[in-house]
Amino acid sequence: MKLAINNVASTFFILAGIASALSIQDSSSALKHKRGPLKPRRVQSLLINPDAQPDLPTVQAATAAASAASLNLDDIQGDVLIGMKKNRELFYFFSIANSTDFKAKLASEILPLITTTTQLLDVSTQPVTFLNIAFSQSGLLALNVTDSLGDSAFAGGQFKDLGNLGDPGSVNWVTEFAGTGIHGVLLFASDTDDNINESVASLESAMGNSFAKVYSLSRLGLVQLPSPATNDGISNPAVIGFTANPSPGQANVSSGSILVGESGDSVTRPSWAKDGSFLVFRQLKQLVPEFNKFLTDNPIIIDGLTREQGSDLLGARMVGRWKSGAPVDLAPLFDDPALGADPNRNNDFTFQHPDAVLATNQTRCPFSAHIRKTRPRADLGTPEDAVHHIMRAGIAYGPEVSTDEANSNTTSTERGLAFVAYQSNIGNGFRFLQRTWADSPNFVHSGVGVDPIIGALAGAQRVITGLDPTNSTKQTTLTTGKSFFHTLWSLAAESTFFSPSLSAIASKLSV
Ligand code: HEM
Ligand SMILES: *[C@@H]1O[C@H](CO)[C@@H](O)[C@H](O)[C@H]1NC(C)=O
Ligand SMILES: *[C@@H]1O[C@H](CO)[C@@H](O)[C@H](O)[C@H]1NC(C)=O
Ligand SMILES: *[C@@H]1O[C@H](CO)[C@@H](O)[C@H](O)[C@H]1NC(C)=O
Ligand SMILES: *[C@@H]1O[C@H](CO)[C@@H](O)[C@H](O)[C@H]1NC(C)=O
Numbered sequence: 001m002k003l004a005i006n007n008v009a010s011t012f013f014i015l016a017g018i019a020s021a022l023s024i025q026d027s028s029s030a031l032k033h034k035r036g037p038l039k040p041r042r043v044q045s046l047l048i049n050p051d052a053q054p055d056l057p058t059v060q061a062a063t064a065a066a067s068a069a070s071l072n073l074d075d076i077q078g079d080v081l082i083g084m085k086k087n088r089e090l091f092y093f094f095s096i097a098n099s100t101d102f103k104a105k106l107a108s109e110i111l112p113l114i115t116t117t118t119q120l121l122d123v124s125t126q127p128v129t130f131l132n133i134a135f136s137q138s139g140l141l142a143l144n145v146t147d148s149l150g151d152s153a154f155a156g157g158q159f160k161d162l163g164n165l166g167d168p169g170s171v172n173w174v175t176e177f178a179g180t181g182i183h184g185v186l187l188f189a190s191d192t193d194d195n196i197n198e199s200v201a202s203l204e205s206a207m208g209n210s211f212a213k214v215y216s217l218s219r220l221g222l223v224q225l226p227s228p229a230t231n232d233g234i235s236n237p238a239v240i241g242f243t244a245n246p247s248p249g250q251a252n253v254s255s256g257s258i259l260v261g262e263s264g265d266s267v268t269r270p271s272w273a274k275d276g277s278f279l280v281f282r283q284l285k286q287l288v289p290e291f292n293k294f295l296t297d298n299p300i301i302i303d304g305l306t307r308e309q310g311s312d313l314l315g316a317r318m319v320g321r322w323k324s325g326a327p328v329d330l331a332p333l334f335d336d337p338a339l340g341a342d343p344n345r346n347n348d349f350t351f352q353h354p355d356a357v358l359a360t361n362q363t364r365c366p367f368s369a370h371i372r373k374t375r376p377r378a379d380l381g382t383p384e385d386a387v388h389h390i391m392r393a394g395i396a397y398g399p400e401v402s403t404d405e406a407n408s409n410t411t412s413t414e415r416g417l418a419f420v421a422y423q424s425n426i427g428n429g430f431r432f433l434q435r436t437w438a439d440s441p442n443f444v445h446s447g448v449g450v451d452p453i454i455g456a457l458a459g460a461q462r463v464i465t466g467l468d469p470t471n472s473t474k475q476t477t478l479t480t481g482k483s484f485f486h487t488l489w490s491l492a493a494e495s496t497f498f499s500p501s502l503s504a505i506a507s508k509l510s511v
């Protein structure tokens with residue numbers, strides 16, 4: 001059953017919310033940390049639950065799975081395992097102005113408001129506004145925490161790695177992200193703008209001059225949910241110890257792929273870092289009207305498809321999924337919204353088919369398609385690669401495309417993806433997916449080209465094959481420089497953070 005998000009079923013959900021609120025005392029006394037009294041404040045979930053995505057586990061199911069895997073879901077910040085189920089969020093990047101003061105306020109003002117994984121699983125324990133926090137390397141140093149976390153991409157900092165990620169230099173960076181001035185990020189999420197604004201104002205007032213805002217990015221002020229938000233996150237992995245029953249085809253990864261110090265994380269870490277996770281943030285600008293014009297101008301020509309259908313097919317083949325979320329591997333010519341909306345089927349594919357040679361046949365799904373580059377499934381053999389998985393928890397930012405922008409084929413107000421990925425090891429997670437897979441023209445086979453959505457070659461021209469199902473050697477060139485590369489997406493900012501467990505905040509970071 002889906003949780004309440006829209007008004008259609010609100011009466012039922014309000015009743016259900018009140019009923020579950022009655023048991024609040026039991027849930028709150030189970031929380032292991034010294035935290036403020038938890039009041040039942042919600043009758044409607046702060047999370048969204050699109051049909052296309054698997055349901056979150058119930059508290060009971062997650063608690064049972066966690067106890068079998070010795071995972072403490074009360075100690076893990078809520079964003080890490082729960083992914084993209086928000087529709088209003090604000091990223092608040094800060095610098096620490098007075099460390100002594102900040103440490104004291106981290107304990108007294110921030111920690112009691114941090115939302116845990118368990119808390120998010122039931123409407124009755126959800127806060128009005130969800131709050132999480134993560135620190136950059138310079139932020140940990142500002143707090144006098146000098147232990148190495150064992151991750152060079154994190155330690156190297158936000159700026160050092162850009163030459164390795166295909167980006168055309170730092171020309172597109174948000175200035176605040178150049179350098180080491182960002183010490184951390186607060187994540188606020190809720191179902192209304194008002195809730196978020198009130199929480200930001202109240203936390204700012206409580207923190208006083210101990211910290212200062214450097215930059216913020218939000219998804220606020222939107223009337224409707226843009227369509228990508230409904231299928232974004234469709235294929236996040238199931239984490240052993242959290243998701244008891246993975247959906248068919250969903251990756252089933254060890255807790256240590258996402259959480260530091262858990263089973264499957266092979267790096268030696270300081271003990272306090274256990275159950276934290278590295279958060280990679282990227283502000284990826286998307287030029288949607290320009291992208292749509294490219295699709296309109298370059299339809300795939302196939303008998304039986306209109307030009308418009310041919311344009312939709314090109315877009316779907318670049319991503320590997322249709323707008324509904326249906327995978328092109330299972331729906332090769334037309335979108336299939338019923339398939340897209342069914343989490344028991346929309347991940348149940350491996351790219352392997354009895355009537356096709358896996359290593360050469362890309363009639364159904366191009367080798368370069370975004371979802372095939374970032375999760376090659378059977379292309380790398382079976383059982384599936386277990387190491388290179390991330391938990392995506394980002395959100396779209398900026399307004400919907402206006403009629404003027406659509407008619408002029410030109411973006412006038414910035415929009416894009418506030419990309420967030422959690423992993424226990426950035427070199428195996430985000431950095432590997434971006435650098436070794438998406439940016440390589442020869443992955444997973446020689447000459448297939450880069451990922452058309454995120455692959456980049458430091459500004460060089462990108463040549464992609466396999467997008468036309470009728471001719472797999474036909475090349476599509478995505479021009480570069482100021483022109484086409486930017487019309488797809490461009491990097492505006494990247495930052496690497498560590499999202500610590502609640503007990504690490506209490507015992508290490510705030511004292
Ligand atoms: C503007 C940039 C991006 C756009 C528009 C985008 C869009 C999408 C879409 C539509 C999906 C399919 C639905 C879903 O599974 O959620 C997807 C999946 C995915 N994306 Fe992205 N994405 C972007 C950036 C990135 C980046 C930077 C990475 C990592 C380097 C990434 C990694 C993934 C992964 C791992 C999947 C799931 C693949 C699977 O498990 O089948 N994406 N993305
Ligand atoms: C950090 O360490 C230095 C040197 O030991 C000390 O003077 C300072 O008070 C510490 N600051 C905080 C915020 O703990
Ligand atoms: C930092 O905050 C502490 C505690 O509020 C205060 O005593 C100290 O003077 C502040 N330091 C500076 C440099 O403002
Ligand atoms: C929230 O705050 C932002 C920035 O201060 C403001 O632009 C916006 O109008 C506020 N939204 C609401 C609903 O108050
Ligand atoms: C997921 O992995 C766990 C641990 O290896 C295993 O017990 C479970 O059967 C797996 N689930 C699926 C659906 O593959």
Ligand SMILES: *[C@@H]1O[C@H](CO)[C@@H](O)[C@H](O)[C@H]1NC(C)=O
Pocket residue numbers: 353355356357361362363364
């Ligand atoms: C590729 O596989 C499809 C079925 O998925 C098949 O119809 C087609 O003939 C194959 N192409 C080649 C060149 O073998």
Ligand SMILES: *[C@@H]1O[C@H](CO)[C@@H](O)[C@H](O)[C@H]1NC(C)=O
Pocket residue numbers: 293296297407408409
């Ligand atoms: C926008 O692009 C479409 C498709 O190429 C074209 O038909 C239309 O004339 C363009 N509009 C403007 C204002 O350039």
Ligand SMILES: *[C@@H]1O[C@H](CO)[C@@H](O)[C@H](O)[C@H]1NC(C)=O
Pocket residue numbers: 471472473474475
């Ligand atoms: C396929 O595309 C290649 C490269 O554009 C071209 O040389 C070849 O003639 C095409 N094959 C067919 C059958 O159209």
